[in-house]
Amino acid sequence: MRRVLLACYTLWLREIVRFHRQRSRIVGALGSPLVFWFLIGSGLNRSFKGSPEMALQGGYLEYFYPGTLALIVLFTAIFATISIVEDRQEGFLQGVLVAPVPRAAIVVGKIAGATTIAVMQGTVFLLLAPLAHVRIHLLDVPALIGMLTLVSFGLAGLGFLVAWWLDSTQGFHAVMNIFLIPLWILSGALFPAAGAAGWVRGLMFVNPMTYGVSGLRWFFYDQALPGEPSFAVSLAVVVGFGVAMAAAGTIAVRRTR
Amino acid sequence: MPLTSPAVEVDHLRHRYGERVALDDVSFAVASGEIFGLLGPNGGGKTTLFKIVSTLLFPTEGTVRVFGDDVVRDPAAVRRRLGVVFQHPALDGRLTVEENLRHQGHLYGLSGRTLTGRIGEVLARVRVEDRRRDLVATLSGGLQRRAEVAKALLHRPELLVLDEPSTGLDPAARRDIWQDLSSLRRQEGTSVILTTHLMDEAAACDRVAILDLGRLVALGTPTTLTSAIGGDVVQVTTRDPQDLAGRVAARFGVRAEVVDGKVHIERDRAHEFIAELVESFPGEIDAVTFGKPTLEDVFVHFTGRRLAEGV
Numbered sequence: 001m002r003r004v005l006l007a008c009y010t011l012w013l014r015e016i017v018r019f020h021r022q023r024s025r026i027v028g029a030l031g032s033p034l035v036f037w038f039l040i041g042s043g044l045n046r047s048f049k050g051s052p053e054m055a056l057q058g059g060y061l062e063y064f065y066p067g068t069l070a071l072i073v074l075f076t077a078i079f080a081t082i083s084i085v086e087d088r089q090e091g092f093l094q095g096v097l098v099a100p101v102p103r104a105a106i107v108v109g110k111i112a113g114a115t116t117i118a119v120m121q122g123t124v125f126l127l128l129a130p131l132a133h134v135r136i137h138l139l140d141v142p143a144l145i146g147m148l149t150l151v152s153f154g155l156a157g158l159g160f161l162v163a164w165w166l167d168s169t170q171g172f173h174a175v176m177n178i179f180l181i182p183l184w185i186l187s188g189a190l191f192p193a194a195g196a197a198g199w200v201r202g203l204m205f206v207n208p209m210t211y212g213v214s215g216l217r218w219f220f221y222d223q224a225l226p227g228e229p230s231f232a233v234s235l236a237v238v239v240g241f242g243v244a245m246a247a248a249g250t251i252a253v254r255r256t257r
Numbered sequence: 258m259p260l261t262s263p264a265v266e267v268d269h270l271r272h273r274y275g276e277r278v279a280l281d282d283v284s285f286a287v288a289s290g291e292i293f294g295l296l297g298p299n300g301g302g303k304t305t306l307f308k309i310v311s312t313l314l315f316p317t318e319g320t321v322r323v324f325g326d327d328v329v330r331d332p333a334a335v336r337r338r339l340g341v342v343f344q345h346p347a348l349d350g351r352l353t354v355e356e357n358l359r360h361q362g363h364l365y366g367l368s369g370r371t372l373t374g375r376i377g378e379v380l381a382r383v384r385v386e387d388r389r390r391d392l393v394a395t396l397s398g399g400l401q402r403r404a405e406v407a408k409a410l411l412h413r414p415e416l417l418v419l420d421e422p423s424t425g426l427d428p429a430a431r432r433d434i435w436q437d438l439s440s441l442r443r444q445e446g447t448s449v450i451l452t453t454h455l456m457d458e459a460a461a462c463d464r465v466a467i468l469d470l471g472r473l474v475a476l477g478t479p480t481t482l483t484s485a486i487g488g489d490v491v492q493v494t495t496r497d498p499q500d501l502a503g504r505v506a507a508r509f510g511v512r513a514e515v516v517d518g519k520v521h522i523e524r525d526r527a528h529e530f531i532a533e534l535v536e537s538f539p540g541e542i543d544a545v546t547f548g549k550p551t552l553e554d555v556f557v558h559f560t561g562r563r564l565a566e567g568v
Binding site for chain 2: 002003006007009010011013014017018021022090091092093094095096097098099100101102
């Protein structure tokens with residue numbers, strides 16, 4: 001067990017050190033969602049009414065805030081797993097694969113690294129909450145960060161699963177953009193399910209990201225918005241998704257050698 | 258019965274990539290403490306064999322055992338005993354030499370003071386101590402390869418597997434790597450298996466297996482392999498080598514082949530034979546060279562081709 005944890009730890013640590021040494025990644029991962037949030041949020045602020053019972057004091061900027069948080073961890077967690085592709089290209093991955101380490105430890109170590117990076121970026125964005133007039137109870141912050149971690153873990157797992165099969169970073173970007181944008185748009189981050197067309201609501205229902213967003217939003221509203229899953233359901237789906245992704249990643253690594 | 262299992266036991270190994278056969282019924286054993294070379298052209302199958310031995314690839318058929326453990330059924334046991342040196346160093350250029358070694362040590366269950374001690378030890382062995390805090394990306398190719406060897410030695414493997422350890426290195430860096438390998442074998446009794454397409458490198462091994470088109474064409478010590486040819490190797494430069502080869506074969510009853518644009522003849526007492534040869538074909542022969550056979554000649558003997566780089 002000690003060996004397994006040591007292996008996870010060292011794989012995790014390397015992701016953090018590498019991220020720290022590539023400053024541009026920090027700016028990129030935080031900068032674009034911030035600009036996104038401010039421009040879209042300000043643009044739609046007047047037009048967005050929501051339904052009366054939502055009582056959105058902060059307008060769309062407020063509604064959009066948890067969605068932006070989800071966007072930040074989505075982008076950061078998934079793009080952090082691009083390191084799998086880089087490791088494969090640089091030959092580093094082979095060195096890890098010939099080590100006497102359970103394949104699950106390799107997957108979890110890698111995903112944990114990407115998760116940490118995503119949570120750090122998400123936390124920086126949380127510090128900006130007062131500027132957006134978004135109120136969070138200070139006591140809720142640890143639990144919110146916990147939720148952010150669970151959401152990031154599943155997304156990093158998804159990133160790992162895709163990255164494992166690809167051998168170029170360009171390919172990774174191309175494949176991920178196909179995934180990412182619909183995943184995010186149809187998650188309730190941009191608009192609530194309540195007002196959407198039936199088929200869109202159907203897609204949102206099967207999108208695991210929907211549960212991540214509603215799980216995060218819960219901390220901002222104290223209750224689920226109409227048409228959104230309850231907190232318990234959100235939590236269950238988010239945890240289940242993370243476990244499923246890590247398991248699928250492990251199977252993929254075992255199968256291919 | 259031998260007291261210990263062989264370091265590597267390859268038994269009726271086959272590997273196919275789709276339709277292409279990379280290894281075709283290859284069997285051999287590497288004794289414990291031996292430096293064993295896999296010689297062959299690119300595409301000969303040696304890198305496939307390297308990947309199967311280092312547990313990176315499942316073989317299509319046949320078995321490979323490392324100190325008695327099967328690479329397919331018990332990869333974890335094999336991995337513990339194996340140190341692997343890749344052709345493209347598997348080091349992280351964004352980490353320092355020491356950080357890379359620390360990462361490696363953790364993967365092999367080493368930590369704390371034991372690990373720090375081992376890092377100093379292996380870096381001293383390959384003479385890279387003074388660069389320990391430098392980013393790997395700032396090291397020369399030769400130093401990176403040596404750091405890679407250090408990384409592979411960290412957990413004191415019983416078998417070191419190297420893929421083309423000399424590729425891309427200058428002669429001085431090559432000598433350094435070989436110095437490391439032979440001192441390792443002498444002091445620790447580590448078994449070594451390496452792939453190469455370089456004759457002088459193969460000649461430095463205890464035993465050599467020659468792989469061509471996925472088949473094992475010859476196996477033995479460099480001396481037994483070269484003496485198996487018998488006598489000398491004569492090479493004749495001429496305008497129409499194909500034509501001359503046919504007539505030489507007919508006239509002297511020897512095997513004469515065209516290799517790389519020259520007529521290639523294996524023959525005892527070459528100095529006497531050359532005199533006869535030149536007299537028999539006056540004006541046709543531009544140049545004649547002869548010498549003791551090398552592993553290159555062994556390769557030609559078994560395959561009818563030259564083992565040129567990049568072929």
